[in-house]
Amino acid sequence: MTGENAVGAEDVVIEVREAEINNQRVFWDHYHQINNDNYLFADLEGQWNGPFCFVQAADTQFGMIESYLEKKENPGWDKEVALTRKAIRAANEMQPRPKFFVVCGDLLDAFPDEKPDMREEQEHDFKTVFSQLSSEIPLVCVCGNHDIGNTPSRQTVSAYRSSFGDDFFSFWVGGVFFIVLNSQYYWDSSE
Numbered sequence: 001m002t003g004e005n006a007v008g009a010e011d012v013v014i015e016v017r018e019a020e021i022n023n024q025r026v027f028w029d030h031y032h033q034i035n036n037d038n039y040l041f042a043d044l045e046g047q048w049n050g051p052f053c054f055v056q057a058a059d060t061q062f063g064m065i066e067s068y069l070e071k072k073e074n075p076g077w078d079k080e081v082a083l084t085r086k087a088i089r090a091a092n093e094m095q096p097r098p099k100f101f102v103v104c105g106d107l108l109d110a111f112p113d114e115k116p117d118m119r120e121e122q123e124h125d126f127k128t129v130f131s132q133l134s135s136e137i138p139l140v141c142v143c144g145n146h147d148i149g150n151t152p153s154r155q156t157v158s159a160y161r162s163s164f165g166d167d168f169f170s171f172w173v174g175g176v177f178f179i180v181l182n183s184q185y186y187w188d189s190s191e
Contacts, residue, residue, distance in 0.1 A: 048175030055091045055101040055137075060084050061146060062122040063109030077109070077122060084129050092134045099173045101137050105144025107164065112149055112156040123163055142180050143167045151188040 062084075066075035091101050107126055110119035130139055141164040148156045148167065157167055167182040 045172040052099050052174040055098045058104040059106040060103055061106040061109045081129055088133050097136050100140050102140040104142045106146040112159055148184050152184045
């Protein structure tokens, strides 16, 4: 392709959902190269066809309320799960359907290099809750400091990518080119 809708091989698209959740396996296999037969192609989504909507959320941060606000020694995340389910129900009921649902960072509360057992449970619950999102609404995950650490390392970024997909990418929707950056590198790129 050439011109304003040209897409390089490094560009990615989103495909939502595998058939089932298999333990810690990612339930949405969402980042694929643009030349595959997937959801968000420049030639399918690269042209403006009128207004559209998407859902933008941030800081689902399973565990934050009881940890930071209520100062509990062994925090749970039932409150965040309930709030996230409410947002998913609302998105699923929207007409017209949102083109995608993006969570902009701090998906989980437990840092990647602290409390690994708690983080594993939070990740499992995050994936379980978002499995309730309509298969017609792609989920886009963006990393935050709680997802890759204040000082991201190769290990924390690799773990994030393994669980949630790339930490930076771009995609087309409704004639709009979206770019997702890993802004934690601007905070501290020393590792």
